[in-house]
Amino acid sequence: MNKLNIQDTFNQELPADPNLSNTRRQVRGACFSYVTPRQPSNPVLVHASQEMAEAIGLAAGDTQSEEFLSIFSGATTLEGTSPYAMCYGGHQFGSWAGQLGDGRAINLTEVVHEGQRWALQLKGAGETPYSRTADGLAVLRSSIREHLCSEAMYHLGVPTTRSLSLVLTGDQVMRDMLYNGNTAYEKGAVVCRVAPSFIRFGNFQIFTARDEVSTLRSLTDYTIRHFFPHIEPGTPEAYAEFFKEVSQRTLDLVIEWQRVGFVHGVMNTDNLSILGLTIDYGPYGWLEGYEPDWTPNTTDRSQRRYRYGQQPGVALWNLVQLANALMPLVKDTVLLEASLADFQLKFPKKYLAMLRRKLGLATPDEGDAELAEELEKLLAYTETDMTIFFRNLSKVEKDGGLPANKTFFEHLQTAMYQPEDLNAALQQKWEDWLDHYLQRLQLETANDEERRTVMNNANPKYVLRNYMAQLAIDQADLGDFKLVDELYQLLKKPYDEQPEMEEKWFVKRPEWARNKVGCSMLSCSS
Template identity: 60%
Template structure:
């Protein structure tokens, strides 16, 4: 609304002028239909009976666009030329607010590392608005744009290193075929941010940065948990009804059954997301319930990582070093644990445990079935054979016996042909081992035994070798965003060189293609990166 007092008219007129070349189809459903925090005071506090708090981004002193995704821009209704505009820079740095919008931060709670943490909320994320394009709705969000009422003891900003990792990873996951939020832009704020990267009492100033993220919504498991924990069933129902109405329009059940149907859909999409994580060797690192999307998409890229060597016990999170709750091999179990918490949150709307228990009880069986199908695809098996599960189990045990690069192993496995002798087959995969000297005695014998069984098994397939290789290469990526690669980008970016960000971005858009010009990135983690900060485990510092 335009007002004349205090110069508001001229300010809004200026906003309209700045944005008249960049058109978005604005939809403010979330902020219009759900209860807002009545207080506009932007200080850390408990927010009651509200789904969100209005809060404006902090204007950066000298914003600079580092990189932007043309594809994501097109997805939300922008053109390539919009990216180069002042309007784009202003909006997605938080400098100027788009007309007819009011940015806000979400209120939610969560379980962190298995413990109830109470109110959490968007501590360094600010939702700009919702947009509609091609009959799809998207929420636009800035990460690192300043404090909110949910920032607790933090400042709400983000640093360049974590922003680069978030920006690249979301896009890498998308092109790998893993459900995820998307990255629209990466910008410098021009303002220094104080961080203690190692949590060792030695904070230092780093470059501040802002990532623009895009998702159907940023509603999380914790969005429902907070209302259930506070016994605010009225707002719990409002949020559930809103979510189903706008994001699950295929649900037509009435009464309590629609919430059961909602939970079942969230369970299934979450399951499929975890299977995709396991397929490509991705470890989230912080699977708290506040980091779980109700859309079954990967959100909140903090201390994530891809398996270098196949190690089911590996976690990228230094905070999780001792108990390894969020280790690679435990991700399916954690997903189920988190779904139990969502079920508890939705129970007040259903008032019956049995339908929720039925859905949860089926999770493990459904997961094992989907996991088996996924692994069979990775191994090039199309014909069903009962012994496949034994062959898969023995392989995962073998991969853990000595340090074996997961990505290289599965990619090169497709080079084995039906006519290969065991020694020839071994030569196809030996590049994946970090130290061939470890392959002695019974370990080498076990590998030869497995490869003999594998060649026998692929001879039972009807596909020709070239056809099987093509199918395997569609599910076994050649290129993933290894932590050391992201760290090299960060090191260059700290010096003002963003060339490597663009190089890796282009490579990661086609992770299943051979891309011979990027062959140098199809390599095991270098020795220098084994224990280097940012290349192995990471902290939550951002």
């Protein structure tokens, strides 16, 4: 891989752990520890993103080479590089957990191509000093989910880390998938994750918690220098401006999650990117029925801290923790509180603007908030598929016309899970809402086709529903990777009609998947 333009910075400019042994320990005064990936016994390439390969500077065909497989399975270390694991802490489910760190992730190197910096990271390539009691490995099911979802989110237009490759290691990994005492061996796998940086809120928190202000300053200055270069670091005002921009990126990220119905599932502070990217794809999911209280995480089943409707509130809570971490540099709480207040002020406005796009309302009107609120209530009352409903709503014309001369209720039923249970009162509420919506459309200057284009660019037709990922996992576990690629190709064009795929994938979650393991809620086990 001598084609890669290697330009390491994180492990060149920041303090390193002087202890080179790969033993579990508390790491002090360092941003990372050097560590070598574990040798896989028999690596096999499952899938690679040619698009991502080209983005880091590889040529067509490189992903099929033995050298590619060797490097991105962890078998070979790139010449001139020094792989490492990051040190960070974090709040997990609202409680401070102390040191966490890259327990199953190993950063290989950084490359620069066409002016863009990329960090390459292997997930599942072995233990690190931060692995605590874990083995540092990952299994095929979770690796398929991360590989597919990373790329699906990118093509949805949601800020995200990316995935270059997915490799079977040839090793068996013991896991208790549901944390219920039923352990079993699963196939081991490694994903190569790619992002400009994998720095998280928790990277800053750990140094403040330990009163290591010098290291905190070094990390913050590094982050600003490389990723916020328009800010001149070194003053309280500069660090406050840095926090303001992180807050804005986080707000924009959560708005995009809400737009497509994505639920992260584990919004711990160590799982929030300082760059406003979706990071760490564990027990995530997309809303099937529109249910604001839904979380895909079995660990969060009782508390539902990370449910869909709470994601904006948790993002703000996490930003408060980051603000606390930056206090030794900013010193004045007023400077940081201004950004937190700005988040609270802007969120409802940006959220409504996002809903207007989904509804095809280009000209703001004072009644839009009420229209949107009533719709969200109805979607929840009637267990209506969010993705299908919004996509189909674009077919409604200003004069109330619908495809095949259907009534609105007949058209709506295609998105409802239990339409036969809808009583007359709810049906009337839906009809009343449509009347309200049609009246509102009369204020729009765009014609039906123009409005439909705007709506279809805001409302994806295809998302990675959990049952779809599980079908690919089941086939891959039998050695058949065709469905992995089929879904990968489908999700590269989530807003396109793709009529050849409509009957198969533009459908509600099948009833057999409602409570099936892997198709509804998932654990953090990977």
